[in-house]
Amino acid sequence: MQTKVNQVANEEKVVKKNKIESYDISRSDETMHLAIDLAKFIKENRLYQNIQGKEYVNVEGWQYAGSRLGILPIVEELTSMTDSTEIKYLAKVNLLNLRTEQVVGAGFAICSNKEQGRKYYQEYAIASMAQTRAIGKAYRNILAWIIRAAGYEPTPAEEMDYQGNVQEVKAEQPRAAAPAKTMKAVPVEAEAVPVPVASTPATTEEEAPAVKYATAKQKEEIIRLLNNPVITRQEKTKMLLNINKLDEERAKQSIQKLKKVIEDREHEQSAAA
Structure with a gap:
């Protein structure tokens, strides 16, 4: 008799746990509870960037939102578009519903070393950022409204490309004693990674290991x-x-x-x- 009582109690605990941890995206009351949980989790773990006075959630925050809904990102494709003048990758990510094992969304993204601030990035870093952006994009396509309900901007921080920092650099340029030389030297990039431009392609090809x-x-x-x-x-x-x-x-x-x-x-x- 006691064994039967314990079994029933355990089953009730499992049912209760599933109800708490599983959200139905079609039910507004459940997703609002999720939005409240997201706001707290993102704030406590600082999974956001403040860009021009607005808060944008990092891809880790979007992944947390997806995991609470049983939706996982799977990198479907990673295509190299690299040539002799540019390191460039295209990534495609599918979103898999763990309950139904069906694809419920997708996202594409590109990253290049010709972007502002990525001139000296090695190949593996460009490939990684393409995947990260694609993950954020895939989640944005289906969960943007939940992130908005949590009080954040509905665009992944990685898509914004830290425009706030770029604008700050531009604002400081007029203070330079010799503006023309400053523009040529590109001091921000030179200070961050003091590598000669001519040697960059060879360094990238020879030293960057294929991940x-x-x-x-x-x-x-x-x-x-x-x-x-x-x-x-x-x-x-x-x-x-x-x-x-x-x-x-x-x-x-x-x-x-x-x-x-x-x-x-x-x-x-x-x-x-």
């Missing part, structure tokens, strides 16, 4: 393991926020670690029963 990001199959395996009941919500959220930053080796290690944790916890539960 092999986790494969789609590895990410799917990680997602499958994270959905195991013994994995806590905090552990799942942390892993989902960083899944697109994993390279193949780290993804392999994460899969092995998750399998070990699941095996140990299931064994403990069996022993306790």
Whole structure:
């Protein structure tokens, strides 16, 4: 009899937990609760940038919003558009609904070393930023109204390209003693990375290692393991926020670690029963 009572109590706890942690995007009352939670989480963890007096959420904040709805970004494509004069990448990201296992959104983004402030970026950094922007864009296409309800601008901070900093630099230029020379030397970039312009292409090609990001199959395996009941919500959220930053080796290690944790916890539960 006691065993039956405990079983019913445990089932009630599971139902209650799912109700709290799972939001239905079609229900305004539930998404408003999510917006309140987002506002607090983003503010406490400073997952936003203040640009020209307005607050824009970083991609990590958008990923947190998506994870609360069971929506995960998967990098579908990363295409090099690099030539002899420019390092350039195009990324495509799909949004996967973990409950239905269906794609519910997508986003495209490009990053180039010809952009303001990225002249000396290495190839892996340009490729990474393209993916980051595509993740933010994909979430923006379906969750912008929730971010707005949380009190933030409905555009990812990475899309804004830190225009506020660019304008501050321009405002300081007239103070220079020799404006013409200052414009030629581009002092902001020279101070940040004192590398001769002529040597930049060779340095990028010779020293920048090719980063092999986790494969789609590895990410799917990680997602499958994270959905195991013994994995806590905090552990799942942390892993989902960083899944697109994993390279193949780290993804392999994460899969092995998750399998070990699941095996140990299931064994403990069996022993306790």
